[in-house]
Amino acid sequence: MLKFALLGLLHYRPLTGYELKQIMDESTSNFWHAELSQIYATLKRLEQDGAVESHVEPQTDRPDRRVYNMTSAGQAALDGWLSTPVTKLQPGKDLVLLKLFFSAALSKEAVLAQLRLQRDLHRMQGDRYREHTTAYIQAMLDEYPHLTADGVYWEQTRRFGEMYEDMYVGWIDQAIQALEGAS
Amino acid sequence: MLKFALLGLLHYRPLTGYELKQIMDESTSNFWHAELSQIYATLKRLEQDGAVESHVEPQTDRPDRRVYNMTSAGQAALDGWLSTPVTKLQPGKDLVLLKLFFSAALSKEAVLAQLRLQRDLHRMQGDRYREHTTAYIQAMLDEYPHLTADGVYWEQTRRFGEMYEDMYVGWIDQAIQALEGAS
């Protein structure tokens, strides 16, 4: 699926692997992320498959950049993927829940401490979606006005992040209460 | 991490790979799942590492069962893992959000149809947590009364599933409204 994330971003404008990583970290990392090494490897494969093309832009004071452009084949692949509905639920993974499931072996105080730590992290992440991500989307739309229609969708995914983190914090609050109650 | 999920379940009682799969599908699949082939492979590795032991129980009318028991080394590994706090947010992946992010290229009706489909799926999953999973936890506690303390934690993860699905449905409702509004 990473390949579609990359094609989706290259549909906006030509980008380097390094830039793709930066943009993903600011925008899609909420629901899709990747390491730089994986991005470079995937771009290579996309080029072999004819979905993207690249050329090197020499630079003097910085390392040369390899800029990727989408081909019409790549655009067709992206369109096909976008119009295929997801008809099943995607099973997720969450380490904290997995641990909690088996935490009867731990002292209650240890569990509560771990839950409070997670609550702080999710609170901070929620704030980040509210503040930083909102500003980032606005800055993108200011810089690239032709992407205004996309902004509506970006905002929906940002909003999901915000709601997810709020739900997570609320759940932890309830879990802490339930555990404290079950003294 | 699968290995800890397996150790966690084997801590309750000796189990076969097949049973581990069934139990995970009913309990942890909410936040951790695995295919049978991966479970068998992981059990093999756990045995090589000395965390579990196995013996074959011959059966006449059914295939023989290979039953796994946790060793004290396995118990120590599980305890160590459980008491190590998770200090970072786990980045998640969601195909639906990834697609939605890039959906400005699609017709609004196509997007709305995909969102409605997802809403149905998440509503059904929420109902499943409320009904089936609640009953499953109760049946487990009835059958294995010594796991009563664990039941509190199982219920918290079940509750997370319920809240997650409710949040997802609520988010889709809002997204549909936002898209319909932006005619």
Added chain:
DNA sequence: ATTATCATGTAAAAGGTTACATGATTTG
């Protein structure tokens, strides 16, 4: 008759992380 359940596994491929390697410029 066909499908589901019980029960085991192997093998190949895909997807993803971590570590390594390089090297100049800029910021603190």
Added chain:
DNA sequence: CAAATCATGTAACCTTTTACATGATAAT
């Protein structure tokens, strides 16, 4: 003086999925 940023990539490893293989019994 150290760390971060820019910019590329390779290699090894780990995790996960999908496909294949077998074969009996029980249920629809």
